[in-house]
Structures are given as structure tokens and as C-alpha cells.
Amino acid sequence: FEYYVQVVHGRYHTPVAGALTAVMVPGYQPYLNSGQALAILAGLRGAAEYETLLHVRGRGLQGLDAQSFAHLFLAALIVVSNLGGRRARV
Numbered sequence: 001f002e003y004y005v006q007v008v009h010g011r012y013h014t015p016v017a018g019a020l021t022a023v024m025v026p027g028y029q030p031y032l033n034s035g036q037a038l039a040i041l042a043g044l045r046g047a048a049e050y051e052t053l054l055h056v057r058g059r060g061l062q063g064l065d066a067q068s069f070a071h072l073f074l075a076a077l078i079v080v081s082n083l084g085g086r087r088a089r090v
């Protein structure tokens with residue numbers, strides 16, 4: 001992404017848009033703030049938001065659904081294990 005911003009914006013003065021993994025976004029935020037990058041899709045959530053905007057159900061929304069379910073499942077496991085731990089102490 002950095003190479004494309006330098007070449008496309010630097011040589012042709014054309015803003016660039018990109019889809020990045022969520023952990024990459026903070027490092028490329030200065031390009032967005034300076035106007036060199038027109039837009040950044042940030043990770044799975046950005047892909048799902050873009051699909052929602054286009055009224056298309058694709059892999060981004062499916063992946064976000066799966067990720068949300070996994071987070072809820074882990075939260076439920078934490079609650080159940082905490083309740084089990086309290087009962088063992090009493």
C-alpha cells in the first residue's frame with residue numbers, strides 16, 4: 001500500500017484507496033489524514049461495512065458473523081467458568 005501511495009499519489013497526484021488488515025491501519029493512518037489515501041477499509045469489519053453499503057452479502061459479512069459468534073461463545077465460556085470457580089470455592 002505504501003508503494004502505491006508513493007507512486008500513484010506522488011507521481012500522478014491521484015488519491016489511493018486500499019483494503020488493509022486491522023493491525024496495519026494505524027501505520028497507514030497518516031496517509032489518510034494527509035489526503036494521499038482517499039479511503040481505507042479496515043480489516044474484516046471494513047469489508048463487512050462496505051458490503052452492507054453495496055447491499056451485497058459476501059465473505060466479509062459471513063466472516064464477521066462467524067467472528068461475532070466466536071466472541072459470544074468465548075464470553076459465555078468465561079461466564080460459565082467464573083460461576084464454576086465460585087462454586088468450587090464455597
